[in-house]
Amino acid sequence: MSDKNIDETTGTETTGHVWDGIRELNSPLPRWWLWTFYATIVWGIGYVIAYPAWPMISGATAGVLGYSTRAELAESVDAHELANASLVGELVKADITGLAPSDDLHRYAVARGGAVFRAHCSQCHGSGAAGAKGYPNLLDDDWLWGGSMADIEYTVRHGIRNEADPDARYSEMPQFGEILEENELMAVTEYVISLSSPEHDAALAATGLELFADNCSSCHGEAALGDPELGAPNLADAIWLYGSDRDAIEYSIRNARFGVMPPWQPRLTEPDIRAVSVYVHSLGGGEE
Template structure:
């Protein structure tokens, strides 16, 4: 260590530390900054004593003031529920089929249902409920299991093809791979294409219509218009859950589809289920 000396350029005493010929000037921090720093240390120690701070094995120190953000949230939720208690009772007792848009109860149910939908349903049906491949669009008029509000509530409450609710909506399309020959699958696909596309092989579609009548009409209907009691889609319109190109249709006929929806009645309160039903029905696609 070299001896302290005065820097020729600045006139400030050096600390005696030198790195590569550069000498460190002895410029201490201002007193006001130093005391502010000490004050923050004291404040920090006091904070950890007064408020929850130090993590423990199963929680954290509670602090002398007993403050809890969880308790505050729980208190706010309880206060909110108390304010809406009458509306919740009314919602649970209401006949949803006659609930008039514009009424206070309908507005409350729609707002509550929208919040639940965004938190629980949008992951599959999309934030705007427009759906995706394999997940129904809730804005149109094509409903596999019925689009009136009673049917929508039942679908939400019990789900589809799940194994947790004995009242779940249930149907199963057979996989025709092994039942039909490849040529027969092609014929059925061509018939389904012909229902909504004028550009098709008429002769092949005619062959497929016979196979369809013998094997598919029991669920999809004689005119392929679907059956909401069985969740069988209408094959004659332009709304398709998985797609209507020939490759996709061939895959569907050959392997079948088996979409599953959870039973939300086992996860949500009755009022939340009913609120979501009101919200979905109010989107405009419900029957």
């Protein structure tokens, strides 16, 4: 007598397992599938022997072939640098303020600078350099510290208001919430709004004009057009780094802002600093 369980409908042996009246057929996998599976096991064993695979405390097993993706990348970078060595040398020596867009060196600098920007700068300024709240838009012609090639290079090299570079650009706006009365804060806010928006209280703005002249014009100028030497923004062009609504402007006056940019001189090579400066200047907002 056979011990096999045969399904009456299909005539196929079953495993003996039954769920809710449903019997599990004992259908073997195709031979080709099994051999493929066995081959992947053999391939996997060969791979972990030949290539880096098992994580260790301070690294991974090296593998008998000694292959390294880092080494491959380094070779690729070295090959690129070697192929462009003459251009890199020219870029380091060149006066980048005099490069014309039609120059091969300018085109190389823009291409290289774009790669540097996407790797190191896009996290704050955006992949398209349009900025975000608190991070300047590099596409327009509104520059806190000047938009000439030399100004941009200096800013990239030394940064802004950081403690790492003694040559960083530096300025600090007072917290007028500790200087002005509440009604005076509201008046100055209204005046600043009136510089770029018709939607304001004219009488309150007139009071704010006097307060602005006494407290703010020394940095922002009598006409509130700003001063790149101090990093003081133009308040009359409707371009706002932290927002243009009444609450955002009032907050800036009351508490001040203190944006910080790191110095890239310790992190980037000299060709990269020059290249990314040329790239940023080429985006459309760079000043002559």
